[in-house]
Amino acid sequence: MELVNSVTKGMRPYPMEELARIKAELVKAGKPVYDFGTGDPKIPTWPPIRDAILKAIPLTSQYPSVKGSDALREAQWTYLTKRFGIQKIPEIGLIPAQGTKEAIFNIGLCLIGREGKKHLVYPDPGYPVYRASALYAGGIPYPVRLTSETNMRIEPWKLPADIQKSTAAIWINHPHNPTGANATYDYWQELITWCHKTDTILLSDDCYVDIYNSDIDQNIISDPKKDTRPLTPLQFSSDRVLTFMSLSKRSGLTGYRSGMIAGDARIVNSILQARANFGVGSPDFIQAGAAVAWADENHVAERRKIFTHRLNLAAPHLRKLGLLDGMPDAAFYLWCKVPKSFQGQDVKFILALAEEGMITSPSSWLSEGMTGYFRLAMVPDDKSTEEAMNILTRFVEKHA
Ligand SMILES: Cc1ncc(COP(=O)(O)O)c(C=O)c1O
Incomplete structure (x- = not known):
């Protein structure tokens, strides 16, 4: 049985x-x-984050909204603009997530099967949730073994033609867990061009985007072509691009479960409707602490x-x-x-x-x-x- x-x-x-x-x-x-x-x-935890959380614990508990509070969304937008030069434009949407793990898992349910495409491509080695997400969504996992010949980067344009055609979405994770490999400006450009050509949704797991060599902080160059900090593909295009960012590594808030999904507004608006069913609204007091965390770089x-x-x-x-x-x-x-x-x-x-x-x-x-x-x-x-x-x-x- x-x-x-x-x-x-x-x-x-x-x-x-x-x-x-x-x-x-x-x-x-x-x-x-x-x-x-x-x-x-x-x-x-940085004390102002804890203080904001403690201060926001209400006398009466209420359901949180899946869209997130205005204060948190504003803090996230400001972060995206300051860190990556991403402007708040109608083509880009943003929603908070309960950490990126749930968002990574749940996005498969929204994307797999679109246009009859069933494959989910992802890096191997890599975060195990990509595979679980594909399986639970009734999709076909397609791990791509990373090697030093390609600097630990997936080159999807080299995949078999039928896989390229049937890939609903591709996970990219740079800086990469577990190897620490990063991507270059040219790589992101080539990858986005491929995603547009093949109608593949680019899912960028940017969990470690703020964990880089601290020496870089002495000489930050905001021009993405010269910036030595990790980039996000959302700096290049919002068309079919989603980034998943987290406070877990950036601020060490692993236990509070807080992150965001940002990118192609057409997709974000649709998944907002879906996420209302997933039970992933973040408690309001966590959102209050998260707003403080996104707003501070020190x-x-x-x-x-x-x-x-x-x-x-x-x-x-x-x-x-x-x-x-x-x-x-x-x-x-x-x-x-x-x-x-x-x-x-x-x-x-x-x-x-x-x-x-x-x-x-x-x-x-x-x-x-x-x-x-x-x-x-x-x-x-x-x-x-x-x-x-x-x-x-x-x-x-x-x-x-
Ligand atoms: C590559 C990668 N993505 C996503 C996550 C999930 O992080 P969180 O759900 O805490 O945001 C982790 C956690 O270790 C990770 O290593």
């Missing part, structure tokens, strides 16, 4: 939950744990300094061990090769390393069949990072 459908039955345990289980076992055994697993940095610059410092701290150790080739372009991850003695056995490697107290994510859990890599999310503080690098060094030398 089938009590759930085949998509639900086929879901792999969500990778982050698997990591939590391993960690709990270590804690139970009384071992110190250095957790580089989940991309959820534990940096205290706390984000402080966070960038912390991540840049941690990446610089860990990278030399990893390079010395032969596990890391170069620095990531952006985001706060290090995408490392598993040691030679564990070649093709990433899960075995990370489990053995976890026994020593260092938690990481194997490529198998972040991809569809890659076994040669593991990811460090630079979540622990400097001291813990140093200690973990010592554990890793001892471990690699012992298993050489």
Whole structure:
């Protein structure tokens, strides 16, 4: 007897939950744990955000609107204009989201099947929700393996002609989780041209767009052709383009669930109607805190300094061990090769390393069949990072 459908039955345990289980076992055994697993940095929330939330908790609870408060929408527009030069024009629509995860999942329900197109193209390795979204929407997942030959970027113009024709939407994620790869001005241009030519909706997961090397803050150039900060495709065109942005990495508000969808107003207006059914209105007090977060850049610059410092701290150790080739372009991850003695056995490697107290994510859990890599999310503080690098060094030398 089938009590759930085949998509639900086929879901792999969500990778982050698997990591939590391993960690709990270590804690139970009384071992110190250095957790580089989940991309959820534990940096205290910028106080004005907390204050705004606390002040906005009402005496009487009411349903929030899915469209979002005027104050939040204004703060989001101002951010888009200041950060990317995107103007508030009728061709561009914007709606808040309860973090980007739900928005990434739910957009599949709105797009897959349009014009008879059933494929959803997405990067592999990459965020696992793209695939789940395609499956639950009755679509066909089409992962594209990223390689260093294309600088970890999908080149959809090289896909088989029938796939190009039947792709409803394509997910692009730069800065990329897990590799940290970024895209260039020329890449975005070429990609948008392809999307227009093939009538494909470009879905840009811009979750890490504000997590870049803090040195750039000393010399910001707003001309997108010269800007060394990550770009969003919405700077190039709004036609068939949607960006998904989040306060989770920018402001560390992972627990509050706040983000936005912005782009082609024709699509945004339609999905607004759909989202009224999804139950994704953000509580008003969270929206109040989110408005404060989008309006301030200083706390984000402080966070960038912390991540840049941690990446610089860990990278030399990893390079010395032969596990890391170069620095990531952006985001706060290090995408490392598993040691030679564990070649093709990433899960075995990370489990053995976890026994020593260092938690990481194997490529198998972040991809569809890659076994040669593991990811460090630079979540622990400097001291813990140093200690973990010592554990890793001892471990690699012992298993050489
Ligand atoms: C690539 C990517 N996209 C989206 C998300 C979802 O972030 P949130 O729902 O917190 O905005 C994450 C979270 O780690 C991510 O790594």
